[in-house]
Amino acid sequence: MSVELMNPPGLHQPEAYRQMSVAQGSKLVFLAGQVARDANGQPVGTGDLAAQVEQVYLNVGTALAEVGASFANIAKLTIYVVDWSADKRPLLNEGVARAAAQLGVDPIKPSTLLGISALAEPDLMVEVDAVAVLD
Secondary structure (H helix, E strand, O other): OEEEEEOOOOOOOOOOOOOEEEEEOOEEEEEEEEOOEOOOOOEOOOOOHHHHHHHHHHHHHHHHHHOOOOHHHEEEEEEEEEOOOHHHHHHHHHHHHHHHHHHOOOOOOOEEEEEEOOOOOOOOOEEEEEEEEEO
């Protein structure tokens, strides 16, 4: 399995994500949106975007580990943030960085960030789903 991440010439060269991934492998993993809940379903980081992002990324890592995958196998992330505005970016980045440090991973992936009005429960501020590729 390999996932090659790139910013093709002729496109904007962002630092926070990659424009494209080229995945080779035979097993696709589609992970449902992960939210800021611990293993017992209890809320984590109520009212704290960075804490919720951290928990969400840890949950993604936990789920991927169950099938022998890691962040290295991720081909695409979709990030949903309630009431998104640019001033929330530092909190988003902080949560991602804290989770990446705990997991020992590079969290920079092709991703789509969507600002939305609400999630399934009122205390949820962020949700992330993932597509990964394995051999």
